[in-house]
Amino acid sequence: MPVTVTRTTITTTTTAGSPTIVGSPRALTQPLGLLRLLQLLSTCIAFSLVANVGAWVGSMGNWCMFTWCFCFSVTLIILIVEVFGFQQRFPLSWRNFPITFAFYAALFCLSTSIIYPTTFVQFLAHGRVRDHAIAATTFSCVAFLAYALEVTWTRARPGEITGYMATVPGLLKVLETFVACIIFAFISSPNLYQSQPALEWCVAVYAICFILAAVAILLNLGDCTNALPIPFPTFLSGLAFLSVILYATALVIWPLYQFNERYGGQPRRGRDVSCSMAHAYYVCTWDRKLTVAILTGINLLAYLADLAYSTRLVFVKV
Structure with missing residues (x-):
């Protein structure tokens, strides 16, 4: 047949x-x-x-x-x-x-x-x-x-029952890591932060929070959330809370030491020689500092929203 x-x-x-x-x-x-x-x-x-x-x-x-x-x-x-x-x-x-x-x-x-x-x-x-x-x-x-x-x-x-990355907290994790990558691109010149230990702390904050958010994404992409010793919603809530605290310090310290003359900063763009002329393929030092300050504020808002969603998720699970 x-x-x-x-x-x-x-x-x-x-x-x-x-x-x-x-x-x-x-x-x-x-x-x-x-x-x-x-x-x-x-x-x-x-x-x-x-x-x-x-x-x-x-x-x-x-x-x-x-x-x-x-x-x-x-x-x-x-x-x-x-x-x-x-x-x-x-x-x-x-x-x-x-x-x-x-x-x-x-x-x-x-x-x-x-x-x-x-x-x-x-x-x-x-x-x-x-x-x-x-x-x-x-x-x-x-x-x-x-x-x-x-x-x-x-x-x-x-x-709707779906993957974590399709939810608002999951998408916020993507936004947080992406903004951190842009920050890294703008602080690629060590002279932007090596002059002050406080600025080096800000760089450490960006790196630590990026790694934590990336770990959360990788755990979901690899379906490894059950391997954690604590419930995943609790892990996310703790991660978001820590990141909010760290980014809050960076939001204060970075502009203070970059734009306040009392702490060695440069408050006016016109004083930056590298910004006196427009150049192709190049962003001047003062503009880089300002961009990092703005992106720090954006990421802090993202982490605050992430904390709100993650905390609500913990209470729902309980």
Whole structure:
């Protein structure tokens, strides 16, 4: 008796309300699949336009090129996993990985869409290179919108059972680590903080809080939360509380020692020689200090919101 083998497909329902078919090429024709194809196309065009004319120079240019290439590569991996149904074989939690990456990608593309035109494009002469750079910036914005839309579609709704990274506290962890990475980029010059032990304390705060938030993300991506000696909600609450205290000290110390003359700071931008002239691919020292101060405040607000959500989660569990 002849036996016929047909391809097996798995159907799941997304929070957007439409079914997503995985383990089949039909996954690409669903709304989420089409959105990921848009992400793939926009990031590919962005880095191709820039690479074609060599329109990236210095650390800022490398950051932008890395962003587009990284987002393109991981999005391609996600599409391959879903088309061929490799979710069970994927080394990380598939409930948590796609939305975690989507939010990181949205933040990366947003930062690139701001950094690339302000530190590079505006200094280019009119011509083919500038046109390519402007087009790349446009597609970077498109990629940001596509990734942000995926996060909006797939994030957890009230009462829905899903992975931790799809919840508000999980997304806040992504934001906290991303902002810390931007801070690290702006304090890459040791002369910004080595003159004062208090400023070195701020750098230590950024590093400690980044590591703690990254550990929480990795525990969820690896489905290792049950390995903790204490309940995971309690761990998250303690982590958020510690980070709030540490960032509060940094929010006071960093501006005080960077912008107050009494503590050796420089209150006015005009006094910074490096800011007297506009340079491509470069952010002057005073602007770096101010940016770090602003980002410190943003991350403190993120940790405060994280603490509020985490504390509420502990009480709910109790």
